[in-house]
Amino acid sequence: MGFASDDRNMLDEWLTLGPALSLRGTQAGSPRRTRLMGAEILLWRDDQGQVQAREGGQALLAMERYGYLWVCPSGQPSRPLFDCPEYAEPGRRIVDCGGFGVAVSGLRVVENFLDMAHFPYVHTHFLGNVPHTEVLDYKVTVDAATQEIWATECRFWQPKASASAADGVLAEYKYRVMQPMSAMLYKTCVQRKDALDAIGLFVQPVDEEHSIAYVLLMYFEDELSDTDLIAFQHLIFAQDKPILENHALKRMPLTGGLETPTRADTTSVFYRRWLRNRGQRFGVLPA
Numbered sequence: 001m002g003f004a005s006d007d008r009n010m011l012d013e014w015l016t017l018g019p020a021l022s023l024r025g026t027q028a029g030s031p032r033r034t035r036l037m038g039a040e041i042l043l044w045r046d047d048q049g050q051v052q053a054r055e056g057g058q059a060l061l062a063m064e065r066y067g068y069l070w071v072c073p074s075g076q077p078s079r080p081l082f083d084c085p086e087y088a089e090p091g092r093r094i095v096d097c098g099g100f101g102v103a104v105s106g107l108r109v110v111e112n113f114l115d116m117a118h119f120p121y122v123h124t125h126f127l128g129n130v131p132h133t134e135v136l137d138y139k140v141t142v143d144a145a146t147q148e149i150w151a152t153e154c155r156f157w158q159p160k161a162s163a164s165a166a167d168g169v170l171a172e173y174k175y176r177v178m179q180p181m182s183a184m185l186y187k188t189c190v191q192r193k194d195a196l197d198a199i200g201l202f203v204q205p206v207d208e209e210h211s212i213a214y215v216l217l218m219y220f221e222d223e224l225s226d227t228d229l230i231a232f233q234h235l236i237f238a239q240d241k242p243i244l245e246n247h248a249l250k251r252m253p254l255t256g257g258l259e260t261p262t263r264a265d266t267t268s269v270f271y272r273r274w275l276r277n278r279g280q281r282f283g284v285l286p287a
């Protein structure tokens with residue numbers, strides 16, 4: 001019983017337990033059950049509509065935000081949940097793509113989300129194509145106020161950057177890492193040249209080597225159905241899943257020369273250093 005780690009980076013954070021819609025029909029006597037950091041969590045909506053969560057008889061600090069459920073395992077969050085203004089921005093369509101189970105550390109899932117170099121090889125004909133394999137130089141910084149990682153001015157040639165893209169495009173990307181297991185991607189919007197579509201990746205750490213990756217779309221898009229948009233994300237994730245699960249190391253190595261990053265992996269190098277500086281241990285390969 002209890003959470004299988006004393007890593008403050010996790011215990012004092014807001015961690016997701018999936019879409020708020022998953023509580024439909026729940027009550028104290030018939031809660032939804034899920035797992036977080038090795039512990040079983042019971043979740044339900046009370047008579048007042050408030051989200052309630054328990055772990056082994058202990059009430060957990062819980063809330064609903066951006067259409068998702070969040071709990072803080074220690075009950076003492078070190079900071080508020082990250083800002084996501086796109087969720088409430090007029091004109092954006094919010095499409096929840098649900099969760100994808102994957103047998104690997106959540107840190108691996110986020111690192112893969114940040115990596116453009118794999119597009120032509122793993123997402124051939126969609127997010128990239130050989131011989132357009134070059135990752136052009138881009139900038140990576142840590143925001144002093146929020147401590148979030150930002151990768152900006154990322155550009156990559158994509159044959160079909162989204163479900164509604166008809167032709168190839170030099171797609172512009174911005175990445176943002178808000179928490180060890182949450183990231184956002186802002187990319188060229190097919191329908192509005194002055195705006196960027198946003199994709200949220202929120203990872204539920206089931207345990208150190210199992211995760212559920214939730215994908216939330218915040219798009220300016222009025223042609224495709226929800227089904228089309230969700231199917232495209234499922235297709236992309238189905239291509240990533242075997243690659244992720246075939247890692248010899250299910251957890252993320254942060255020290256030593258076990259995996260040598262390349263120039264294209266600037267964000268990955270940054271992300272790993274950022275995790276190391278925070279003293280991240282959950283989901284990390286012990287040194």
Ligand SMILES: [Fe+2]
Pocket residue numbers: 112118122123236239240
């Ligand atoms: Fe991928």
